[in-house]
Amino acid sequence: MAMFFNIFSLKNLLVLSLALNVSLVLRVLYEKDFEVNNGRSVDNQKDALTTTDSVLSEARATQRARPSMPSSSSTVDGDGGDTIINLDHGDPTMYERFWQQTGDKSTIVIPGWQSMSYFSDAGSLCWFLEPEFAKEIIRLHKTVGNAVTEDRYIVVGTGSTQLYQAVLYALSPQDAVEPRSVVSAAPYYSSYPLITDCLKSGLYKWAGDARSFNKEGPFIELVTSPNNPDGYVRQSVVNKSGGILVHDLAYYWPQYTPIASAANHDIMLFTVSKSTGHAGMRIGWALVKDVEVAKKMVKFVELNTIGVSKDSQLRAAKVLQVVIHSCQYPTSLGSLFDFAAHLMEERWKLLRAAVRQSGLFTLPEFSPGSCSFLNRSFAPQPAFAWLKCQEPMEDCEGFLRSNNIITRSGKHFGVSPQFVRISMLDRDENFHIFVERLSTIHLRQSVQVEETDGGVE
Amino acid sequence: MAMFFNIFSLKNLLVLSLALNVSLVLRVLYEKDFEVNNGRSVDNQKDALTTTDSVLSEARATQRARPSMPSSSSTVDGDGGDTIINLDHGDPTMYERFWQQTGDKSTIVIPGWQSMSYFSDAGSLCWFLEPEFAKEIIRLHKTVGNAVTEDRYIVVGTGSTQLYQAVLYALSPQDAVEPRSVVSAAPYYSSYPLITDCLKSGLYKWAGDARSFNKEGPFIELVTSPNNPDGYVRQSVVNKSGGILVHDLAYYWPQYTPIASAANHDIMLFTVSKSTGHAGMRIGWALVKDVEVAKKMVKFVELNTIGVSKDSQLRAAKVLQVVIHSCQYPTSLGSLFDFAAHLMEERWKLLRAAVRQSGLFTLPEFSPGSCSFLNRSFAPQPAFAWLKCQEPMEDCEGFLRSNNIITRSGKHFGVSPQFVRISMLDRDENFHIFVERLSTIHLRQSVQVEETDGGVE
Structure with missing residues (x-):
């Protein structure tokens, strides 16, 4: 217990508690969508707050049950950000949910x-x-x-x-x-x-x-x-x-x-x-x-x-x-485009909220335009987030990597490494872990700094 | 009728009759295999000797019924060699017959x-x-x-x-x-x-x-x-x-x-x-x-x-x-390799017979070797026939093309145009039309020369 108080000062605990609050506020924002996912993810998340091992085994079970490997992304978090979330590629696995509900209609037999x-x-x-x-x-x-x-x-x-x-x-x-x-x-x-x-x-x-x-x-x-x-x-x-x-x-x-x-x-x-x-x-x-x-x-x-x-x-x-x-003939999820447009809209809202929360980044701003297909006006909600780290951070990719978020540096796109490209098309659970982690990065960084000041190895 | 006798002299008819005999001898050789094919090809061939139009519509019907288009090859002949047989590519459609008899076992569902x-x-x-x-x-x-x-x-x-x-x-x-x-x-x-x-x-x-x-x-x-x-x-x-x-x-x-x-x-x-x-x-x-x-x-x-x-x-x-x-667990057709090895053996026999018959070409000769998989000794029976035209023919590809057989000239393989490469992997009907035509090319050429001599345009 003496050790405990040595590592975590009251100030540290306050910061941690604040981080948890932010995370809970975000959760309320996307809880509805999360539940739609597969009726299991919310429980996963709750478990994740209590024990890492059970979530790990749950994630492994999900992997086994899945038709395809969860690409280069990971589905485990809630362990303080130790798990790597890979959003380097634009792997469009968010679409699996749409195709699952089409059932046999989309099955090919050769x-x-x-x-x-x-x-x-x-x-x-x-x-x-x-x-x-x-x-x-x-x-x-x-x-x-x-x-x-x-x-x-x-x-x-x-x-x-x-x-x-x-x-x-x-x-x-x-x-x-x-x-x-x-x-x-x-x-x-x-x-x-x-x-x-x-x-x-x-x-x-x-x-x-x-x-x-x-x-x-x-x-x-x-x-x-x-x-x-x-x-x-x-x-x-x-x-x-x-x-x-x-x-x-x-x-x-x-x-x-x-x-x-x-x-x-x-x-x-x-x-x-x-x-x-x-x-x-x-x-x-x-x-x-x-x-x-x-x-x-x-x-x-x-x-x-x-x-x-x-x-x-x-x-x-x-x-x-x-x-x-x-x-x-749209189903309950609407057409593929309704489904995906709705998902992108939600994800961009969550991402912008997380970016505002963290205060460390900026995102492109878009003007709304009229869409002849969806018959409504909306602002672009791109497949990638083009994130810019605020000064004095020079290497945004390295900074996010140190937080176990893998992205692609701006230097590969012919511009400054202050930028990174982040896939917005990953599976729900990965995306939500990502925004949650992004929203708390500032706080986490503070905690880390405090911890280092406290002499922890 | 005067016109008929003008075009076809008795000598011409004799040559034509000889050509038909060679064709019938070849047919006896491969009749068994041909019948196995789909129980329809022999009839097609017989029809082909009487009327072109009905065969054409039959071939079109076959195309429609088939899962894939009959590649670049044609299935129509018996009309005096007017139809183009394309053996330029090594399109391995001869294997379809094996896969048809495997039924659902080889079907993929995604x-x-x-x-x-x-x-x-x-x-x-x-x-x-x-x-x-x-x-x-x-x-x-x-x-x-x-x-x-x-x-x-x-x-x-x-x-x-x-x-x-x-x-x-x-x-x-x-x-x-x-x-x-x-x-x-x-x-x-x-x-x-x-x-x-x-x-x-x-x-x-x-x-x-x-x-x-x-x-x-x-x-x-x-x-x-x-x-x-x-x-x-x-x-x-x-x-x-x-x-x-x-x-x-x-x-x-x-x-x-x-x-x-x-x-x-x-x-x-x-x-x-x-x-x-x-x-x-x-x-x-x-x-x-x-x-x-x-x-x-x-x-x-x-x-x-x-x-x-x-x-x-x-x-x-x-x-x-x-x-x-x-x-x-081999089926009635044996393993895939039994099936294909048997087919290649038959085809090479037919090809060598046709080449001997025509007297215009030569083929590579191979020494037998022991096969550890099939547990017997046999000579190679390659996927391509590397055919050489006899002197004085210089352009073998052009010569065969004038007989509506499309092959690939030796010049593309870094050697003389006296050589051509011919696919041995086409569907049964095309292969058989090909060897039949090849066997009669000498005779056909004679007929053509005779016809030209006889003043036909």
Whole structure:
């Protein structure tokens, strides 16, 4: 007991008690949503306050019961923040809950003798595109109204990552004297420079921030809208001729941003990972105006992987069918977009409350816009939080890591390490542990400082 | 009638009748196998001799009933060879028959909420490898005895094509002064040079035939065994130090070649396309000894496609399970390997008979070897026929194309256009039309020459 009082002074206990209060206030805010989750999480949380071991075994049991591993995230907390919460990737596991309630409707059955050939539609331009999937892509865009599909070729890819490379290959002449410059306005998607330069291609080369690009000659400008990492709606920023625009519209869906109008660009990239949440499928698609560009993209996918998994395309077709049906005949959770938009709205409210509470960070502010699909006006609620640490903290990623929250540093996005990107798409329990921990970081830090002052090893 | 006699002289008719006889002899040879197919093909063939239109509509009906389009091949013939038979690709559709008889045992069911995360096994070196699939890979190699799996890392890829690029990336230092040379003994797989050089990488560069390679410095030698296109068992041919060997063992399965012993190389590539016939899955795997090489390969797949379709991996696991079970408890068709080995043996007999009949071509000859898996001795019966046109024909691909048989010219494999590569893995009906047509080409050519002589336009 003497030891106890030695470590925890009354002042320390007061700070700890304050932290608990903040946590309880936050809990009241999201209790309703938490209960909806799986009818078990609230109990888990309560247990977590009393004993760590039981929660650990509960979490392990949950892992076993789950169809997929809980990715790189952890589901355990309430032990004073010892457990690592990994929000580095945009792993869209928050969508599992929607798909669970669709039941058999979204189940795919593939007999052993089906889809054995390399070819899906031998006579068509994209010979490895499953016609059924192509049909659902068009129906989905028509339903949501987020992209023009008329007079476009569809090219399917092993995720939009492969299509990004297919686009670079298609837009860079084989006989050019020097590699074509590839630019995007900072903060840009951290994978763009890595993918572009990983093979030291003689066809194309990463040339950094589009805003400071001033090299002569042709170039490729990537316009990611809404932007990864910061969520803002974007347009081309390079103010000179000779550029070809590539629009990465992975996040142009009504759960993340108001759908202002149907995008009508020459090259548009989409992915199921961020629209339906099926990242494990590795399926993306491009809508391409120019037939020669589309042909070269097909050629790239042929050289790179001889087409795209038919199984995943068939599953994607089924999943899009269910999404479209959910828009026409919404269930108790609403359409997929209602479900996800509602969840994103709640999560952003919680995140902003936690950030206010902590006082150590800032978040982007967005203006509301009218959404033609959801028939209401709302502010963007992006798939990533682009968090900035307040001065004097320089290394936001390192600071959060010391609090067992794994994020991606701004330096990978071409900007200052004061920023970090945080996934907003993880499972409910992880997200809630994250906001809870974030809200108390200031207090925790104080406790830690006090503890250190108190001479604890 | 005057017109009829004008076109067809008695001599012409004699030649035509001879051609029909050869065709009927061949039919007797494969009638049994043909009947097994689906109990309908023989009738199709008979119809084909009387009316083209009915066969065309039959073929279209077959297409509709089929799970997948009949790839780039056609199923119609008996109309004098007007229909195009495409054997350019190694599309392994001959395996459909095996998988049809496995029924529900090989069916995969994936609910909508399953496998949504990017991650399959977050903690493991290859974080996107489904553990269930990894387990079946090891069991399969142990069952067949064709590769050592102990002390190896498994890296999964979107087909072995992606793994080939992953290997090049892994073996080429990022800071090298010049690109690493990549060689393979001609005739080499036609895609190697195209894939290696398509992005003009600064890391590696195609350097052609390994036999004539004499550049100083480190290099990568691809050893494809049995070889694509010619089917011979191979070993390294470059006789100097500084080389790293990559073994492409896509065809090292008992249906193609006797399994002499378990391959025990540093880097070995495999694919389901040529082992089970599931090309549409786009799934390959590498067995890699060195942890650093394995790590870099994983990095490449991460950059290239952020992992590999989980759906296809789960389906591949199921399919391998059924293959292993078929070895332990063979059905009426035997194990998958019995089925395919039997089919390849029959096909090679038919092909050799047709080649003898035509007198225009030659084929590789193979010595028999003892197979530890099938417990008998047999000569290789490769997945491709490496056909050589006799003098004075220079352009074998062009010659066969003029007979509506699409093959791949030897020039793409680094050798003379007197050679062509022909897939032996197409569906039964296409293969039989092909050998029938090949056997009568000499006669057809004579007819054509006669006809031309007779003044037909």
